[in-house]
Amino acid sequence: MRLSVPLSQDIPVRLCVHSEQALLLDLSPLAPDGPGPELMQLLQHLRLQLPLLLGDALLELVPSYTSVLLIFDVLKTDHQHIGQQLFDASAWLFRPADMAAAGKFIELPCYYSIETGPDLLEVAALHQISPAELIRLHSAQAYQVYAIGFAPGFAYLGFINERLQTPRLATPRPQVAAGSVAIADRQTAVYPAASPGGWRLLGNCPTLLFDLNASPMMPFAVGDTVRFVAVERAEFLRLGGQL
Amino acid sequence: MTQRLPASTSGLWVLQSHSSVQLQDAGRFGGAAAGLTQGGAVDLTAARLANALVGNHNSVTGPCPPVLEITLGNAAFRAEQPLLLAVTGAAMPLLLNRQPVARYRTLLLQAGDLLEIGYSRAGARAYLAVAGGFEAPLICGSVATVLREKVGGPDGQGSAVTVGSLLPCQPWRQADPQLSLPYHQHYHHHSIRALALVGGAQLDTLDPQLIRLLPQRLFRVTARSDRMGMLLGGEPLPVRAQSLYSEGICLGAMQLPPNGLPIVMLNDHQTIGGYPKTGALSRGACEQIGQLMTGNLVRFYWLDAATAVLQERQRLLALQLQLDHLAAQWVQAGDSTEIRQMGN
Numbered sequence: 001m002r003l004s005v006p007l008s009q010d011i012p013v014r015l016c017v018h019s020e021q022a023l024l025l026d027l028s029p030l031a032p033d034g035p036g037p038e039l040m041q042l043l044q045h046l047r048l049q050l051p052l053l054l055g056d057a058l059l060e061l062v063p064s065y066t067s068v069l070l071i072f073d074v075l076k077t078d079h080q081h082i083g084q085q086l087f088d089a090s091a092w093l094f095r096p097a098d099m100a101a102a103g104k105f106i107e108l109p110c111y112y113s114i115e116t117g118p119d120l121l122e123v124a125a126l127h128q129i130s131p132a133e134l135i136r137l138h139s140a141q142a143y144q145v146y147a148i149g150f151a152p153g154f155a156y157l158g159f160i161n162e163r164l165q166t167p168r169l170a171t172p173r174p175q176v177a178a179g180s181v182a183i184a185d186r187q188t189a190v191y192p193a194a195s196p197g198g199w200r201l202l203g204n205c206p207t208l209l210f211d212l213n214a215s216p217m218m219p220f221a222v223g224d225t226v227r228f229v230a231v232e233r234a235e236f237l238r239l240g241g242q243l
Numbered sequence: 244m245t246q247r248l249p250a251s252t253s254g255l256w257v258l259q260s261h262s263s264v265q266l267q268d269a270g271r272f273g274g275a276a277a278g279l280t281q282g283g284a285v286d287l288t289a290a291r292l293a294n295a296l297v298g299n300h301n302s303v304t305g306p307c308p309p310v311l312e313i314t315l316g317n318a319a320f321r322a323e324q325p326l327l328l329a330v331t332g333a334a335m336p337l338l339l340n341r342q343p344v345a346r347y348r349t350l351l352l353q354a355g356d357l358l359e360i361g362y363s364r365a366g367a368r369a370y371l372a373v374a375g376g377f378e379a380p381l382i383c384g385s386v387a388t389v390l391r392e393k394v395g396g397p398d399g400q401g402s403a404v405t406v407g408s409l410l411p412c413q414p415w416r417q418a419d420p421q422l423s424l425p426y427h428q429h430y431h432h433h434s435i436r437a438l439a440l441v442g443g444a445q446l447d448t449l450d451p452q453l454i455r456l457l458p459q460r461l462f463r464v465t466a467r468s469d470r471m472g473m474l475l476g477g478e479p480l481p482v483r484a485q486s487l488y489s490e491g492i493c494l495g496a497m498q499l500p501p502n503g504l505p506i507v508m509l510n511d512h513q514t515i516g517g518y519p520k521t522g523a524l525s526r527g528a529c530e531q532i533g534q535l536m537t538g539n540l541v542r543f544y545w546l547d548a549a550t551a552v553l554q555e556r557q558r559l560l561a562l563q564l565q566l567d568h569l570a571a572q573w574v575q576a577g578d579s580t581e582i583r584q585m586g587n
Contacts (some may be wrong), residue, residue: 004444016444019523020551022493024444035488047276060275062491064515069491071275075304075559078552147489149515152278152392156489193393210277212382212394217277 008087011094015083021059021074023082028066035065037225040144043068044103044223046093053089054082063222064147103145103224108190108205110139110181110228111236115243116204117181123166123200137161138202139228143188145220153192153210153218157226160188172198179204179241181228188228203230206241253324254411255373257404258357263314263470264404266377266396269307271385275514281494282387282395283510284312285470285533286368287526288562289332289430293372295569296329296349296422302566303559308376309386311404313369314470315536316362318404320371322352324414327374332430333366333534348423351415365432366534375413389511391471420576428565434539436531439546439554440497443522449499450481453521458544462505466537470511472498473532475541479503482519489517495524497543509533525551527558 004016004026012029025046031039043063050070051058057076062069072082086093112135114120124134143157150156160183168184173196176182180191182199191197192210205228210218220226231239257264267290270283284290290310294301299308311318316335330337330346337344338359344350346369352358360369379386380399388394393401397410404410446454462475480503492498496508498518507524510533522545524532532541546554 003442003446014444017441017522017548018443018491018520019493019495020441020525020548020555022491022523024490026444028488059272060281060491062275062514064490065488067488067490069493071493073304074552074555079548147515148276149278149489149513152274152394154278217274217279217383221276 005083007083007094008090011090013094015086017079018069021072023070023072023079025068025070025086026066027068031066035144035146037144039066040146040223041103042094044221047221047223049093053085053093057082062149064149104220105142105225105227106220107227107229108207109231109236109239110203110205111231111233111241112138112181112203113233116177116236116241117202119200120202123164123183123202126166127163129163134164134202135230137164138183138188139230142225142227145222145224145226146187148218148222151191151193151195152212155189155209155218155220155226157188159186162186166200168198169200172196176201177204177242179206179209181205204236204241206236206239208240252409252411253414254377254409255326256321256323257318257406257408257410258321259317259319259359260404260406261317262390262403263312264318265312265388265390266309266379266386266404266410267312267388268309268386270510271383271387271389271395274383275491278514279383279392279394280389280511280514282385282389283307284310284368284370285510286332286370286430286530288530289368290370290372291562291566292347292424292428292569293329293331293370294376295566296331296347296424297327297372297374298420298573299372299374299376300566300570300573303563308372309379310377311371311410313360313371314367316360316369319357319359320410322354322356322358323409324354325416326352326412327415327419328352328358328371330360330369330371331424332369333363334430334432335363335366335369336361345423347429349419349421351419363536365434365536366430367536368534373412374415378411387510391511420573422569422572422576424565424569430534432534434536435541436535436539437542437544438524438528438532439551440522440524440528440543441548441551442545443496443520445519446521448483449519449521450483452481454545456480457521458542460542462541462543464535464537464539464541468537470509472509472512473507473535475505475507477504480505487517487519489515492516492520493523494526495529497521497523507532525555527555
């Protein structure tokens with residue numbers, strides 16, 4: 001097959017060769033202005049439906065922004081066969097009307113403070129707003145989960161208010177505390193575990209976001225919607241937050 | 244409530260080790276959507292053969308019992324109990340009680356015996372398997388050590404094999420079945436490799452010259468290569484600046500960062516990334532590039548995906564035949580010497 005082919009005449013989604021055992025579904029033709037809530041709803045739908053369609057020939061599925069990577073077992077299937085299965089199922093796979101399973105909506109408590117968000121004052125000053133206004137803008141809107149990666153459980157949430165767009169630190173911190181709520185460019189995230197990091201820290205979320213022994217390992221997935229709710233110090237500690 | 248049995252106290256003492264001596268298996272699957280990488284033995288062929296030699300039956304479609312992946316060598320162990328082991332993969336000097344012994348054959352260690360593995364002469368990774376397999380907690384179905392993720396390994400927390408620790412495994416109570424693999428089935432190192440590269444869809448958006456230039460270039464393995472990826476050096480390739488939404492990355496993907504020097508993703512690769520990709524090496528080619536040492540040279544040639552699938556199937560079938568042969572020899576050994584007779 002060619003390196004990249006449209007799935008069908010009606011559906012401009014492209015099927016791309018990534019390796020001898022991987023195909024990428026490129027959904028970007030559906031979202032010429034970039035990924036948004038509608039595309040994420042489709043990604044959510046595909047994340048749930050593709051494992052059912054492809055069965056045990058599918059080893060991994062990685063949704064991210066405008067694509068879904070499919071890694072398959074070459075002893076059970078190949079690019080052509082998966083392409084045919086996707087084509088045959090395209091009517092219900094890609095019709096937004098059929099997307100019954102809407103994403104989950106999750107509220108994450110966040111203790112915005114200097115003690116949990118060492119960059120809070122600097123970011124506010126950079127944008128010439130008060131820390132209270134920064135907190136209001138960050139927690140006022142819902143975010144889409146666009147991708148999960150970088151580290152286990154690290155979710156890229158977007159997109160933050162244009163007024164908060166902030167570059168990464170020139171030099172990443174050697175250690176960022178687990179639960180840190182951070183922003184970089186037009187995205188926001190929670191560091192699920194302590195790690196080095198260059199994002200700007202605004203606060204801390206006491207909710208455990210990644211547990212290897214839990215099923216599922218994360219309370220949300222790509223395509224879900226997340227919103228931060230500002231909590232006070234006492235509530236943060238009551239919820240298990242660590243200072 | 245049933246009480247958990249105490250952990251096995253028999254096993255292999257670690258006298259000398261470093262962060263690239265790790266417990267590995269076939270890898271961890273199903274967690275990529277949560278950001279968990281696959282991990283697992285870089286040269287899974289060598290790992291499976293080591294297991295099959297010591298009677299840990301495994302097939303190309305199934306799990307691989309836990310083995311030690313020893314990168315570049317320099318490790319030493321002492322047997323706490325009699326153990327049956329085999330070492331495969333890269334050519335590392337192997338000493339049993341200071342006497343040279345061969346790779347790719349069963350070795351019976353008595354309690355107190357010392358096994359030393361020197362610096363590799365050819366190849367980056369050797370595999371040490373023990374009859375019954377090493378015992379370690381399964382994290383999402385795998386013991387694979389991923390240091391960066393703090394997952395897997397002897398403690399489940401992602402640590403490498405540490406000096407002074409005991410790697411639990413079952414003692415061996417029978418004779419040495421004296422199984423070996425013929426020389427032509429050993430790993431043979433080539434310090435210059437030509438490896439197939441399946442062209443990826445992003446080639447269309449990269450510099451059109453790449454298709455012609457990439458196979459003409461000779462790349463050098465740099466010292467910054469590790470289990471995450473092989474960082475190649477050489478004359479930089481043309482890269483067109485473009486911003487890409489991060490997308491899923493598979494094993495073997497060849498990324499082209501702004502410096503124009505390719506990075507081939509190995510088993511501990513990140514799960515998503517935004518660098519453009521020229522394509523990917525097949526799993527078989529990943530095993531080969533993962534055995535290259537710093538300064539070794541590699542060249543790439545284009546291969547279409549359908550042919551790559553067929554070649555991969557042939558490679559897996561050939562390995563399966565080797566595993567079947569060893570399994571059959573174990574049955575024969577059991578028939579003739581009752582070596583497989585179980586204690587109970």
